[in-house]
Amino acid sequence: MQLTQILDQVYPLPQGAREKITGRVREVAFGKNHLLMRAGRVERNLYFIQSGMVRAYADAGDHEITFWFGSEGETIVSMNSYVAGKPGYEHIELLEPCILYELRAEELQQLYQEDLQIANWGRKFAERELIKTEERLISRQFKTAAQRYKELLADNPDLLQRVALCHIASYLGITQVSLSRIRSEIR
Amino acid sequence: MQLTQILDQVYPLPQGAREKITGRVREVAFGKNHLLMRAGRVERNLYFIQSGMVRAYADAGDHEITFWFGSEGETIVSMNSYVAGKPGYEHIELLEPCILYELRAEELQQLYQEDLQIANWGRKFAERELIKTEERLISRQFKTAAQRYKELLADNPDLLQRVALCHIASYLGITQVSLSRIRSEIR
DNA sequence: ATTAAAATTTTACAAATGATAAATAATGGC
DNA sequence: GCCATTATTTATCATTTGTAAAATTTTAAT
Incomplete structure (x- = not known):
């Protein structure tokens, strides 16, 4: 997916504002299993996914918890780094070879202070992620694991082809x- | 808590921007058990809590799911209405008599389009809520109910005095x- | 203070999920 | 294609959590 399309689906930007972002973005590629971000570090970049699939996971003592899948058109940020400049709690691992658009977080923060439309783009981005996360939290509470599995597949029909079941199980809690x-009960 | 203090703890605003908001705010009061917002409606206002305690809950067929408590200094919004102009999925119920600062969502949206600092305030607000929600989602996955209960009390020592246990149970999932x-096992 | 209503706890049992280990299937490197 | 490795399924049993109903405590109104 092209960068302008990715940006516009969050919040349509006027030409000038859009170019301020695209002009600061580099295209980068990494192979499968690459660790793009590590927990405990302040992450200095964010990424838009042109193609490929990644997961975010947190450490929980002896095992890991996958709490997000990202694919074409989605944005990869270490939330704690991005929002508070603090070390992140998530690792980002590539589940497929990916082509990414890379942007320095510091430069985006700078644009937020300069450009009203970009500040509103950043607002919309956080708001949309917030609603998605809140809906997941609620669904976790009043749907059975079986229901959540079926809904996940209905929303992401190609997930089974692209992601290992152990990660899907973790994502479902x-x-x-x-x-x-x-x-086995479904079939 | 005073309105300027509430606004500033999200993101410090210059005097002029702050007054654009405070000038559009009305102080309102409601009694205990008042239903401030109902699911299924597009909510036209948002509120800052000067004093009191509220909960947000969603319907789940035969029972309700409390997924948020708000008290002094926090902001009450119907996320779906606020972000997408769509009917909300949450009810907001007052658990105590409350004094609230009321603001028309439409006027705030207008300010987002006019004022760079206010747009950044809105961005920070969503980002902070996002991190809180994401941390809860993750904690739900790798902490036992007993741990989550202890941590909730540690973070909100007066919750037991102010909120019924049935709501706390629901909040904990x-x-x-x-x-x-x-x-009973703790004591 | 008394009483009715609501909230919370306790009990007994059922259902769902977890832990462990073994069996089977799928995958990737050579 | 073969083998080693990894992923997934199956089986068994333990633990957690849920459901329902009754007992108890707390709350609020008179």
Whole structure:
């Protein structure tokens, strides 16, 4: 997906504002399994996904918790770094080879202070992510794991082809064994 | 808590920008149990809490799910209305008598288009809420209900005095019976 | 203070999910 | 294509959490 399209689906920008962003972006590519971001670091870049699939996960002692999948058109940020300049709590791992648009967070912050439309773009970006996260939190509370699995597949039909089941199980908040049970009961 | 203090803790505003907001705000008061917002409606106002405590809850067929508590200094918005102009999924109920600062959402949206600093205030507001929600989603996944209960009390020491246990149980994602079990095991 | 209503706890049992280990299937490197 | 590795499923049993109903405590109104 092209950068301008990615930016516009968050919030349509006038030509000039859009160019301020695109002019600061570099195209980069990484292979499968590359660790794009590590927890505990202040992450200095953010990325828009032109193609490929990634996951965000947090450490939980002995295992890891996948809490986000990103694919074409989505934005990768270490939220704590991006929002508060603090070390992030998430790792970002590439599940497929990816082509990304890279942007220095500092430069974007600078644009927020200069350009009204870009500040509103940043507002819309956070607002949209907030609604998605809040809906997931609520759904976690009143849907069974089986329902959440079915809905996830309905929303992302190609997820099964692109993501390992152990990551999907983690994302759903259940063990891989539980997910196996659910899958066998459906068929 | 005073309005200027509430606004500034999100993002410090220059005098002029701050007055653009405060000039559009009305002080209103409602009694305990008042339903401030209802799911399914497009909500036209947002509120800053000067004093009191509220909860947000969603309907889940036969029961309700409390997913947010708000008290002094926090902001009450119907996220779907505020962000997308769509009917909200949450009810807002007053758990105590409240004094609120009321602001028409439309006027705030107007200010976002006019004032760079206010647009950045709105951005920071969404970003902060996003981090809080994401952390809750993750904590739901790798902490036991007992841990989440203890942490909730540690962060909000007066919650037990102000909120019914059935709402706390719902917020934690467990039944009231489970919460009772947890409470009896702690002592 | 008394009483009715609501909130919370307790009990007993059922259902869902987790942990572990073994079996099977799929994948990637050579 | 073969083998080693990794991913997934299956089976068994333990633990957690839910459901329902009754008992108890708290709250609020008179």
